[in-house]
Amino acid sequence: xxxxxxxxxxxxxxxxxxxxxxxxxxxxxxxxxxxxxxxxxxxxxxxxxxxxxxxxxxxxxxxxxxxxxxxxxxxxxxxxxxxxxxxxxxxxxxxxxxxxxxxxxxxxxxxxxxxxxxxxxxxxxxxxxxxxxxxxxxxxxxxxxxxxxxxxxxxxxxxxxxxxxxxxxxxxxxxxxxxxxxxxxxxxxxxxxxxxxxxxx
Amino acid sequence: xxxxxxxxxxxxxxxxxxxxxxxxxxxxxxxxxxxxxxxxxxxxxxxxxxxxxxxxxxxxxxxxxxxxxxxxxxxxxxxxxxxxxxxxxxxxxxxxxxxxxxxxxxxxxxxxxxxxxxxxxxxxxxxxxxxxxxxxxxxxxxxxxxxxxxxxxxxxxxxxxxxxxxxxxxxxxxxxxxxxxxxxxxxxxxxxxxxxxxxxxxxxxxxxxxxxxxxxxxxxxxxxxxxxxxxxxxxxxxxxxxxxx
Numbered sequence: 001x002x003x004x005x006x007x008x009x010x011x012x013x014x015x016x017x018x019x020x021x022x023x024x025x026x027x028x029x030x031x032x033x034x035x036x037x038x039x040x041x042x043x044x045x046x047x048x049x050x051x052x053x054x055x056x057x058x059x060x061x062x063x064x065x066x067x068x069x070x071x072x073x074x075x076x077x078x079x080x081x082x083x084x085x086x087x088x089x090x091x092x093x094x095x096x097x098x099x100x101x102x103x104x105x106x107x108x109x110x111x112x113x114x115x116x117x118x119x120x121x122x123x124x125x126x127x128x129x130x131x132x133x134x135x136x137x138x139x140x141x142x143x144x145x146x147x148x149x150x151x152x153x154x155x156x157x158x159x160x161x162x163x164x165x166x167x168x169x170x171x172x173x174x175x176x177x178x179x180x181x182x183x184x185x186x187x188x189x190x191x192x193x194x195x196x197x198x199x200x201x
Numbered sequence: 202x203x204x205x206x207x208x209x210x211x212x213x214x215x216x217x218x219x220x221x222x223x224x225x226x227x228x229x230x231x232x233x234x235x236x237x238x239x240x241x242x243x244x245x246x247x248x249x250x251x252x253x254x255x256x257x258x259x260x261x262x263x264x265x266x267x268x269x270x271x272x273x274x275x276x277x278x279x280x281x282x283x284x285x286x287x288x289x290x291x292x293x294x295x296x297x298x299x300x301x302x303x304x305x306x307x308x309x310x311x312x313x314x315x316x317x318x319x320x321x322x323x324x325x326x327x328x329x330x331x332x333x334x335x336x337x338x339x340x341x342x343x344x345x346x347x348x349x350x351x352x353x354x355x356x357x358x359x360x361x362x363x364x365x366x367x368x369x370x371x372x373x374x375x376x377x378x379x380x381x382x383x384x385x386x387x388x389x390x391x392x393x394x395x396x397x398x399x400x401x402x403x404x405x406x407x408x409x410x411x412x413x414x415x416x417x418x419x420x421x422x423x424x425x426x427x428x429x430x431x432x433x434x435x436x437x438x439x440x441x442x443x444x445x446x
Contacts, residue, residue: 005291008430009404010219011381012227012395014366016314020304020330021368027315028328031270032263037254060232067316073251073374083250084372087208098252105315120246133247135377140229142220142398144377146239148247162242171237190233200214200239201248201375 010144013137015067018102022069025102038071038100041114046094048077048115052183053149056108057136060191064108068138071100072112072149074131079118116151122161129156129163136188146199149186152178171197209434210244211375212291217400224398228355244375251374254300256334263332266305266345270313270328277327279308279346281422284365284382284410288339291433295339301429302332302368303343310351310361319351344422350389362389362396371431382427383409 018026022036042050053072057065075081080091082098091097101110119127132149150157157163157176166172174196177184188196222234262269267277284303288296306312306329309321313329327346335341350360365382383390390396390409399405407430416424 005289005293005430005433006215006218006404006407007291007432008369008378008380008407009399009401010378011366011399011408012229013368013379014381015316016304016312017366017368017379019312019314019328020302020332020366023328023330026313028270028313028330031328031330032260032332037258060234063232065233071377073247075247081246081250082252084253086246086250096252122245123243128245128247131247133374135374137379138233140227140231140233142222142224142227142230142234143216144379145235146375165242166240191236195235195237197237198235198239200216200241201211201244 010142012139012142013069013144015139017067017069017137021100022102036100038096038098041096041099041112043094046115047092048095048118050113050182051116052111052113053132053177053186054109054111054183055177055186055188057103057110057138057188057190058194059140062192065103065138066105066108068103068110068136069100070103070110071098071135072114073098073133073135074114075117075120077115077118079120081120119156124161126159126161127156129154129160131160134188141190145190146201147188147196148175148199149184150176151184152176166197171195208246208249210249211373211432212435213241214432218404220398220400224394226356226394227398230398248375249373251370251372251376253298253372254334254370256298259332259334264343266327266329266331266343269331271326275326277307277346278324279327279349282345282347283342283416283418283422283424284345284427285340285342285413285416285424286410286426286428288335288341288369288429288431290371290431294433295335295337296371296431297335297337297339299335299339299372300332300370301335301341302330303345303365304330305345305348305365306351308346308349310349321349321351347384355394359394360389360392362387362393367429369429369431376431378429378431380429381408384425385409385411
């Protein structure tokens, strides 16, 4: 690969990322017919268990970020992705698989209404525990951060091939969202003692 | 269904080519940079597949920032530009049907965002965002006005170069990328701590759009060319992937 064909270098999304990606949150009501892309992941008739995922993104001083943007990508309840990249059986037509939300300007909370994903395979045929891929961008983050959400009520976590690769076992719990009713809480710590595990995918 | 799709894992990202998480002169990065190195693992379907957005989500004026927020019969104020290029991967292959979203300040350097309080005025006919989907050759094009530089609270007297933010999707979630486009010859590029967080001058050069007189429309709009490159795919397919999945 020549230097001319290396990946375009990343730059921070900056504090005004919402103008381009979540325009109504920035105050541009009516842009793109008033619909922010990724705001809604499920439609009536969606198959699976409906859940809410919410959390905050904390910096190294314990301050909740109020200008970040979070994207998630996940399989449907049968473990199928809504993507031409998944050549298996068709995924649930009432489920997009991809969502995008800002952190709230006052509370710092992000919130997704979605469904609990089914298991998808690891590359040797073993199953991975149900999980959601997460991508975080914000002012001060030079390259988008990849992490994953696992679920506290899934026994399969114990055998998950990726969780097992994290040699510092105490850090595995940073990827597990805790259940309370229909809501899973997943806080992301960018830095410090509770630092979330991030991946070079 | 026999449509050809690519499920190969991605080439590893060269993290020394991208800006590091902690760039000391970019002050916001101090408290927002992880201290542990990211953990690598082999790509699975979760990383290799990604959302794909059809051309049907794009409205007829979504790519034209000169008119997409303007009152009827009005246009945005500022030097009129065409910003165009191709989206390819590291193997030189076109990335078709990929969503590109952009956002920028107006000609005076003011963003239409509830948190921007810079004293330069808003342009009532300029919103500052646009989006499009690449064609079969990976080509894209926007119509906009040239953004102005603006000051920001970092050092005592820091100004961002004129720039346009780009958010790009490929075909897999691992390709997700946000970057910024700069303009050829802007003296602020060398002074900017966000740009200079990129360690390699060759990488910085890749973010500088070139004046493109060929695509300029006489008596109407100048053109800048900005090509984007996403991660390529490795040559090997998944091993031992269960039949039919």
